[in-house]
Amino acid sequence: MATTVETTFRERLTRQPGPATKWLGVLLVLVALQFGAVMQTIMSTVPWGTIGGALPATAPWAALAGVGDALADLPTLLARDVIPNQGYQVPGEGWQGTFMGLSPAAAWGIRVSLVYLYSFGFVGWLGYGYLVFRRHYRAADWTPYDDMLGRLDGHRWGQFGLVVVLMFIVMALFAPTLGPTTVQSNIAEPFSHELQYFDENAGEVTTILVGEANLQSVSKGGGGRNVGPMQYDRYDRFHPFGTLPSGKDLFTFMVAGARVSLFIGLLYISLAAGLAVVLALVTAYYKGLADLTVVIAGDSVQALPQLLVLILLSFVLSDTWIAGIYNGGLLLALIFAITGWPYLWRAVRGPALQVSNEEWIDAAKSFGQRPVTTMRKHMLPYVVGYLLIYASLSLGGAIIGVAGLSFLGLGVNPPTPEWGRAVSAGQPYVATASWHISLIPGIMVVIIVTAFNALGDGIRDAVDPQSEAGSNEVAAGGGGA
Amino acid sequence: MFGDDVDEGDVLVSLCDLKTYYGEDSLLSDDPVKAVDGVSFDIHKGETLGLVGESGCGKTTLGRTLIQLEDATAGEVRIGDTDVTTLTGDDLQRWRRNSQMVFQDPESSLNDRMTVGAIIREPLDVHDWKTPRERRARVRELLDTVGLSEEHYYRYPHQFSGGQRQRVGIARALALEPEFVVLDEPVSALDVSVQAQILNLLNRLQDEFGLTYLFIAHDLSVVRHICDRVAVMYLGNVMELGPTERLFQQPQNPYTHALLSAIPEPDPTADSDRITLTGSPPSPRDPPAGCPFATRCPMKIRPPEYDSVDTEVWARVEMLREVLRERSNADRSLTERAREILGLSSRFSSADEVHDELFADVTLPAAVEDHIEEAMDHVRNDNETRARAQLREAFGSVCDEERPKSHVVDDESGTSRCHRHRDEHDEPSRSQVVSE
Ligand code: SF4
Numbered sequence: 036m037a038t039t040v041e042t043t044f045r046e047r048l049t050r051q052p053g054p055a056t057k058w059l060g061v062l063l064v065l066v067a068l069q070f071g072a073v074m075q076t077i078m079s080t081v082p083w084g085t086i087g088g089a090l091p092a093t094a095p096w097a098a099l100a101g102v103g104d105a106l107a108d109l110p111t112l113l114a115r116d117v118i119p120n121q122g123y124q125v126p127g128e129g130w131q132g133t134f135m136g137l138s139p140a141a142a143w144g145i146r147v148s149l150v151y152l153y154s155f156g157f158v159g160w161l162g163y164g165y166l167v168f169r170r171h172y173r174a175a176d177w178t179p180y181d182d183m184l185g186r187l188d189g190h191r192w193g194q195f196g197l198v199v200v201l202m203f204i205v206m207a208l209f210a211p212t213l214g215p216t217t218v219q220s221n222i223a224e225p226f227s228h229e230l231q232y233f234d235e236n237a238g239e240v241t242t243i244l245v246g247e248a249n250l251q252s253v254s255k256g257g258g259g260r261n262v263g264p265m266q267y268d269r270y271d272r273f274h275p276f277g278t279l280p281s282g283k284d285l286f287t288f289m290v291a292g293a294r295v296s297l298f299i300g301l302l303y304i305s306l307a308a309g310l311a312v313v314l315a316l317v318t319a320y321y322k323g324l325a326d327l328t329v330v331i332a333g334d335s336v337q338a339l340p341q342l343l344v345l346i347l348l349s350f351v352l353s354d355t356w357i358a359g360i361y362n363g364g365l366l367l368a369l370i371f372a373i374t375g376w377p378y379l380w381r382a383v384r385g386p387a388l389q390v391s392n393e394e395w396i397d398a399a400k401s402f403g404q405r406p407v408t409t410m411r412k413h414m415l416p417y418v419v420g421y422l423l424i425y426a427s428l429s430l431g432g433a434i435i436g437v438a439g440l441s442f443l444g445l446g447v448n449p450p451t452p453e454w455g456r457a458v459s460a461g462q463p464y465v466a467t468a469s470w471h472i473s474l475i476p477g478i479m480v481v482i483i484v485t486a487f488n489a490l491g492d493g494i495r496d497a498v499d500p501q502s503e504a505g506s507n508e509v510a511a512g513g514g515g516a
Numbered sequence: 517m518f519g520d521d522v523d524e525g526d527v528l529v530s531l532c533d534l535k536t537y538y539g540e541d542s543l544l545s546d547d548p549v550k551a552v553d554g555v556s557f558d559i560h561k562g563e564t565l566g567l568v569g570e571s572g573c574g575k576t577t578l579g580r581t582l583i584q585l586e587d588a589t590a591g592e593v594r595i596g597d598t599d600v601t602t603l604t605g606d607d608l609q610r611w612r613r614n615s616q617m618v619f620q621d622p623e624s625s626l627n628d629r630m631t632v633g634a635i636i637r638e639p640l641d642v643h644d645w646k647t648p649r650e651r652r653a654r655v656r657e658l659l660d661t662v663g664l665s666e667e668h669y670y671r672y673p674h675q676f677s678g679g680q681r682q683r684v685g686i687a688r689a690l691a692l693e694p695e696f697v698v699l700d701e702p703v704s705a706l707d708v709s710v711q712a713q714i715l716n717l718l719n720r721l722q723d724e725f726g727l728t729y730l731f732i733a734h735d736l737s738v739v740r741h742i743c744d745r746v747a748v749m750y751l752g753n754v755m756e757l758g759p760t761e762r763l764f765q766q767p768q769n770p771y772t773h774a775l776l777s778a779i780p781e782p783d784p785t786a787d788s789d790r791i792t793l794t795g796s797p798p799s800p801r802d803p804p805a806g807c808p809f810a811t812r813c814p815m816k817i818r819p820p821e822y823d824s825v826d827t828e829v830w831a832r833v834e835m836l837r838e839v840l841r842e843r844s845n846a847d848r849s850l851t852e853r854a855r856e857i858l859g860l861s862s863r864f865s866s867a868d869e870v871h872d873e874l875f876a877d878v879t880l881p882a883a884v885e886d887h888i889e890e891a892m893d894h895v896r897n898d899n900e901t902r903a904r905a906q907l908r909e910a911f912g913s914v915c916d917e918e919r920p921k922s923h924v925v926d927d928e929s930g931t932s933r934c935h936r937h938r939d940e941h942d943e944p945s946r947s948q949v950v951s952e
Pocket residue numbers: 769770771807808809810811813814815816817915920933934935936
């Protein structure tokens with residue numbers, strides 16, 4: 036199949052290059068805006084030194100590397116230092132150090148909007164590329180997948196889920212750019228960083244350690260000890276979500292926490308879904324003893340109370356080396372995967388068994404196709420849709436699970452930001468002026484989990500239009516928290 | 517390679533006492549399902565051999581065993597000097613090129629997430645046939661051969677009708693230029709109007725490529741139309757095999773008689789003494805010890821001492837045995853099964869009523885009556901096994917005890933499996949049937 040598409044695809048491309056060129060043009064614009072960041076990635080990830088050393092003529096190579104480094108230093112649209120939002124206000128002179136003298140709130144707002152515009156522009160470009168391919172270059176004028184996408188077209192609920200999930204992913208990817216300050220300077224090492232502000236008593240610009248400033252910006256219930264959402268603290272720092280009881284910036288904490296949640300969630304889902312789909316395909320193809328073994332294994336794992344096992348394992352393993360990797364994130368993802376795969380496996384076992392009884396499997400056997408190829412070509416495409424549905428649902432569950440564990444003080448080690456810990460930190464102040472500490476992370480967990488469920492519903496209706504309802508049972512198979 | 521050098525009309529595939537049992541290695545130690553239970557026949561190069569029988573008789577399993585989709589339990593499938601059932605690895609892979617299958621359900625036999633071109637190309641890809649470019653050209657040629665067009669290459673099965681999909685299935689089976697093709701009810705899922713087109717296509721392809729077909733079917737009129745020879749299967753056994761016209765006009769085996777008489781007669785004035793088979797075939801887990809057809813055979817041989825008994829009476833006796841057998845066979849209530857067998861709508865509440873229903877209007881000879889009464893006593897004591905054994909001892913014949921051998925029944929070496937072909941018995945004929 037691949038070769039067929041390849042050659043004829045090239046022919047179709049040369050015959051009608053217009054739409055593809057336009058599409059690539061858009062890509063150039065998108066890359067140009069972020070060229071510095073792209074170069075930086077290239078310069079920092081490829082071991083140029085090693086490659087350069089292996090080449091005989093070093094002089095031109097060094098020059099080339101110099102150019103590369105220079106390019107990497109080019110300003111990019113979405114970098115923090117292009118649109119800075121940290122500054123101070125001098126009476127009569129307005130804002131100092133911020134983007135074009137705007138208020139920190141406005142500068143921060145512009146940066147966040149640009150990040151989201153750029154990201155959605157990129158997603159739109161991908162979609163546009165697919166449509167261009169479909170209209171101008173695809174050999175088949177119709178495929179079964181067109182119908183699935185078509186069904187998603189009118190599915191508002193699923194689209195809502197998709198948009199929110201995309202926003203969440205962008206939040207995680209661009210976390211360092213989105214926060215009004217950085218994790219490093221505000222949360223991790225506040226006493227190693229300093230900031231400038233206009234001291235009214237002294238009547239001059241003064242320097243202070245961030246840590247000291249944080250202590251004066253705490254949110255502890257009011258009476259002058261609260262910095263709420265969309266407020267400035269006394270050091271002219273803007274806090275979109277207010278501050279934590281420790282005086283640290285909640286928004287910065289949240290975007291960094293999104294990264295942690297997404298990393299754990301995705302790692303867990305890839306491991307669990309990979310295991311589930313391989314087992315489902317193998318057991319459905321060979322049936323008999325293989326199936327029985329996995330049924331017993333899956334049932335045994337499922338018989339364990341998942342939350343209890345999670346708590347127990349993360350407690351028992353909390354002092355081992357594995358708990359140190361990614362601040363305990365890896366360990367969490369592994370525990371989730373080990374306890375969670377049977378849910379996904381159960382979800383795809385039915386579809387896998389059903390497709391294994393189709394005559395085209397026999398046909399493949401009859402001309403001697405290798406079982407692995409048969410599973411990949413003839414079974415996997417029918418299973419993968421169901422896998423996506425349940426993966427989306429369990430991802431929401433995993434995010435709740437991780438938040439729940441950190442709420443209990445387990446899981447991700449402090450001070451690594453994790454939403455659950457913000458909820459827990461704000462718990463004493465729920466009924467006070469500092470309500471935002473618990474409420475905002477709590478609401479965000481709910482929105483994101485709902486979005487993953489909505490996305491799962493959308494995929495299900497696209498993949499399997501006959502199935503109505505039944506989603507309750509599906510949602511219950513989530514993360515278990 | 518495998519049978520390449522066989523001349524038209526010579527033996528291409530030879531089955532020798534082939535057996536395929538299911539569930540032998542199952543964890544629950546039930547009796548295995550004897551789907552194919554000792555089948556021997558030859559398939560000649562270039563012919564179309566029909567394989568007919570009721571559903572569940574094992575004909576599809578036999579076809580699947582022939583192309584090694586099922587493992588044979590015992591026996592041989594010989595092609596030239598090779599026993600295919602013992603092939604493994606590369607040898608098996610090479611043999612697979614040579615024998616293909618066209619499946620029954622064109623909805624299920626084509627993966628509808630693949631383009632038709634990719635589906636037909638798959639066997640070529642698996643066997644690394646020439647270069648990818650040549651494979652694509654070959655697929656286009658095959659599309660043309662089976663009456664589709666090149667533009668269909670990038671269409672999906674959803675975009676085709678049942679008949680067109682079956683053409684795709686045929687193209688896939690022909691991709692590797694096989695010698696031998698198993699056609700598993702290839703037209704039974706299609707509209708009647710389309711059936712003829714597909715049958716004609718199959719005929720044309722056979723002439724063009726010198727193919728040998730095993731045509732599995734339950735539609736006898738289709739078989740008569742397309743097959744050179746026909747094998748009739750019952751309960752895992754081939755009961756009769758012979759040239760199509762001879763078999764249809766002068767069936768030799770009692771089962772063939774029964775099967776053929778089930779075809780609606782186009783001419784109502786013709787001699788249409790239909791044989792109605794009572795009951796259902798025995799379970800293939802527990803086939804009869806003697807002739808597979810013994811439990812339902814309308815021409816079953818009687819023990820010599822009862823030769824003089826009235827046919828009507830004898831039929832009732834056999835029916836009683838059938839009722840008891842069915843009752844032990846399934847857990848369904850006697851009432852239910854008995855009503856079914858007798859085709860009666862009256863309600864029985866006990867074995868006695870069965871007895872009355874069967875024997876009320878006939879006079880039993882004393883010798884017969886004694887045995888029946890003894891058996892009924894066992895039934896009343898809830899010991900049906902004893903009752904069956906007792907009846908079998910009293911009324912059983914060679915049909916119940918000995919598996920019939922194959923007898924040559926025509927001058928084209930057609931065979932039939934029935935004790936009536938032995939010299940000491942009358943040949944099977946309709947006159948032995950009790951008409952109801
Ligand atoms: S052997 Fe007996 S039971 Fe079997 S077909 Fe012949 S007559 Fe009927």
